[in-house]
Amino acid sequence: MTTARSKTKRVTGWAVALTGIVSCAALVGSSSEGHRSQPFPEDIPAARMVADPYSALNGIAVDPQSNLVVASDPNRKSLLFYDRSHNNNTGAQTVPMRQIIGPATYIGMVASVVVDSGRQEIYTANNDIEDTVVVMPYAAKGNAKPARVLSVPHQAWGLALGRSTDELAVTAEIFNAVVFYRREAKGVEAPVRVIRGPRTRLADPHGIYWDDANGEIGVASHGNFRGVLRNTGSGCSPAPGSVATAEESGEFRPPSIAIFSAKGKDDEKPLRVIEGDSTKLDWPMGIAEDSAHNTIAVSNNGDNSILIFDRRRGGNVPPLRVIHGDRTGINRPMGLAVDSQNGEIWISNYGDHTALAFDSGADGNVAPKRVLRSAPAGTPSPGFGNPMALAYDMKRDEILVPN
Amino acid sequence: MAPTRVITGQGSKLGRTIHGLAYDPVHDEIVVPNALADAILVFRGSANGDEPPIRVIQGPCTKLVTPHSVSLDLEHGEILVASLTGKRINVFRWNASGDVAPVRMITGPQTELGHLVGIAVDPKRNLMAVANSEDILVFDRLADGNVAPRARIAGPKTGIIDEPWQMQFFKGKIFLAASNHLHVNLYSGVTLKESSKAVPDDPWLNPTLGFVGVWDITDNGDVPPRAMIRGPFSGLLHPVGLALNPTDGEIYVSDSVRNGILSYLVPDFFEPKDQTLSGSHHKE
Numbered sequence A: 001m002t003t004a005r006s007k008t009k010r011v012t013g014w015a016v017a018l019t020g021i022v023s024c025a026a027l028v029g030s031s032s033e034g035h036r037s038q039p040f041p042e043d044i045p046a047a048r049m050v051a052d053p054y055s056a057l058n059g060i061a062v063d064p065q066s067n068l069v070v071a072s073d074p075n076r077k078s079l080l081f082y083d084r085s086h087n088n089n090t091g092a093q094t095v096p097m098r099q100i101i102g103p104a105t106y107i108g109m110v111a112s113v114v115v116d117s118g119r120q121e122i123y124t125a126n127n128d129i130e131d132t133v134v135v136m137p138y139a140a141k142g143n144a145k146p147a148r149v150l151s152v153p154h155q156a157w158g159l160a161l162g163r164s165t166d167e168l169a170v171t172a173e174i175f176n177a178v179v180f181y182r183r184e185a186k187g188v189e190a191p192v193r194v195i196r197g198p199r200t201r202l203a204d205p206h207g208i209y210w211d212d213a214n215g216e217i218g219v220a221s222h223g224n225f226r227g228v229l230r231n232t233g234s235g236c237s238p239a240p241g242s243v244a245t246a247e248e249s250g251e252f253r254p255p256s257i258a259i260f261s262a263k264g265k266d267d268e269k270p271l272r273v274i275e276g277d278s279t280k281l282d283w284p285m286g287i288a289e290d291s292a293h294n295t296i297a298v299s300n301n302g303d304n305s306i307l308i309f310d311r312r313r314g315g316n317v318p319p320l321r322v323i324h325g326d327r328t329g330i331n332r333p334m335g336l337a338v339d340s341q342n343g344e345i346w347i348s349n350y351g352d353h354t355a356l357a358f359d360s361g362a363d364g365n366v367a368p369k370r371v372l373r374s375a376p377a378g379t380p381s382p383g384f385g386n387p388m389a390l391a392y393d394m395k396r397d398e399i400l401v402p403n
Numbered sequence B: 001m002a003p004t005r006v007i008t009g010q011g012s013k014l015g016r017t018i019h020g021l022a023y024d025p026v027h028d029e030i031v032v033p034n035a036l037a038d039a040i041l042v043f044r045g046s047a048n049g050d051e052p053p054i055r056v057i058q059g060p061c062t063k064l065v066t067p068h069s070v071s072l073d074l075e076h077g078e079i080l081v082a083s084l085t086g087k088r089i090n091v092f093r094w095n096a097s098g099d100v101a102p103v104r105m106i107t108g109p110q111t112e113l114g115h116l117v118g119i120a121v122d123p124k125r126n127l128m129a130v131a132n133s134e135d136i137l138v139f140d141r142l143a144d145g146n147v148a149p150r151a152r153i154a155g156p157k158t159g160i161i162d163e164p165w166q167m168q169f170f171k172g173k174i175f176l177a178a179s180n181h182l183h184v185n186l187y188s189g190v191t192l193k194e195s196s197k198a199v200p201d202d203p204w205l206n207p208t209l210g211f212v213g214v215w216d217i218t219d220n221g222d223v224p225p226r227a228m229i230r231g232p233f234s235g236l237l238h239p240v241g242l243a244l245n246p247t248d249g250e251i252y253v254s255d256s257v258r259n260g261i262l263s264y265l266v267p268d269f270f271e272p273k274d275q276t277l278s279g280s281h282h283k284e
Helices: A014-018 A022-030
Strands: A002-005 A048-050 A060-063 A068-073 A078-083 A098-101 A110-116 A121-126 A132-137 A148-151 A156-162 A167-172 A177-182 A193-196 A205-211 A216-221 A224-230 A246-252 A256-261 A272-275 A284-290 A295-300 A305-310 A321-324 A333-339 A344-349 A354-359 A370-373 A391-393 A398-401 B022-024 B029-034 B039-044 B055-058 B067-073 B078-083 B088-093 B104-107 B118-122 B127-131 B136-140 B151-153 B164-170 B173-178 B211-216 B227-229 B239-245 B250-255 B260-265
Touching: A060 A344, A068 A110, A068 A333, A110 A333, A121 A156, A132 A156, A156 A216, A167 A205, A177 A205, A205 A295, A216 A284, A246 B055, A284 A344, A295 A333, A305 A333, A391 B022, A391 B239, A398 B239, B022 B067, B029 B067, B039 B067, B078 B118, B078 B127, B118 B173, B127 B164, B173 B239, B173 B250, B211 B239
Parallel strands: A060 A110, A060 A333, A110 A156, A156 A205, A205 A284, A284 A333, B067 B118, B118 B164, B164 B239
Antiparallel strands: A002 A398, A048 B260, A060 A068, A068 A078, A078 A098, A110 A121, A121 A132, A132 A148, A156 A167, A167 A177, A177 A193, A205 A216, A216 A256, A224 A246, A256 A272, A284 A295, A295 A305, A305 A321, A333 A344, A344 A354, A354 A370, A391 A398, B022 B029, B029 B039, B039 B055, B067 B078, B078 B088, B088 B104, B118 B127, B127 B136, B136 B151, B164 B173, B173 B211, B211 B227, B239 B250, B250 B260
16 A cells, blocks of 8 residues: 655646656547536646656566567556666666557556467566456557457456466466466356365466466465355354355455466466565566576565575575575566576566566575666656545544555 | 545555545544455545554454444434445444444344445435445335335436445435446355356446446436446446545446546436436437
């Protein structure tokens, strides 16, 4: 949750607000009211606006064969393509090679992004009520139509491609599930299988990786859990006939990484689970396996770190390495990708408009090898991720904004 | 701009899908629902960083199901909670903690409760209202059980099309962020519905844009808003969040497409209901 001062920068006119998000300007134009020469009395210009005019980087993927880094941008609703080897050491905004943006793209509040380097396709998950996975060809730019759009369950966040089974895996936060589709699924198509249930240990799942070499899938969970529990009557009165009535009930579970067989389904137990205080997991977001080092890398949003675990271990295990500290530049990390070919770990920072590349063996408080910037260095970020409620704190004259 | 402080991290017990919150100036507390953990979290008003809540309402006795929004009755010391999929309104004491039963719960077929994402309470008039699937439902504040709403504001004149979102009460007026995005859910949980045939259009591209609407608490039926903020000059596309600052005559609105917050200086919106409003629909 973020809080922002209510007395903020005053915009110089309402037109400034309309230039903040290009795709939104198009929306206004499509309104039936967009061509009025005189405003109605209710068409009241905003006195102030707090918004980020720059792209905010969320998911990230890397393709070393094409020397490409792709990032999802839920703020301006776009996908950005960067030169993988570029290093922005000037503090200026990094000019992307191209950007996919506009109303035809179906790109909305996008989260994870994965690339299929062989087929030159990009997959991104719309996390909010769009409830879709959008597939774009590498060559797409501007207001491009997707190659495919697939309807998926609500709150899709993580994506992974299984080369061995030719499938797409999608995590669904609110349903504590991983949903699998044919890789080429499009439109309205039922999943081929689902991992879901109390034995799975999935609880508000986010990032997911697919380890084809070892036939495994790993899923990072935040721990928010909605289950179906029976009211035993302890502490409150059971409803009449409650023996047969199962009521939903939530609980907070520890954050975790659950590793399943790549062929897992239904209420299947994971092969092993990384969970417990020693793990240092704290809102684990993007996750990837590094086959060259037999490790799993996780962007740890809650404490601004990258955790590296032994891929083969489970339980309350400490990370092998932790990239953390003021020199790292890690700031609310979201996406994470591993480039085994070049020995690099990439993360996207939602806190400050950057994507960072670290050496795969990095440890401790180390500076990144390279930086990409979607805004000039030092540009503040409100950190909004579709703020759908507000409150006013009259004691502090602050606006409270949840994400 | 950057926020002045951020409550975040595992220790906060927040989820990253928070669709409601309220500030309690009497006790200096922030009340937040966590829909993904069926919980209500209460923080210190000055909470910052990875700070745990001072109270948590959660457990089978609470009967919380995907709680999405909250409203505070400061006069009677209650937290009102609207559930998204539970089709219910749970009421707790302001200092409730742990696995406690609600003091009242509105649920059942008579209630007409559906997809709830907004709730507001008017302790002076003993009324509450919810932003329902396509309408505003008004209940008696002390309603309990399977009770019918006393009023329903809905219909083409209201301008509400789909999923009205956050709402607030002030001196007998209902303030609503009417998003008018079109959310079509093709799945029931993770199961594709048999009725699903085609990928819907992007819900945020609905050409009928959203607005901020103001109704009187006594309105009922297909009633147009008594005041509005909408249109291209307003900058609103699909507004969802809404907070009031009557002292400064300001309304704060979050807009999903803009991924930002807009502030409107509309002191006349807060004036007694019998006075003319500058944004009156009836001036068209």
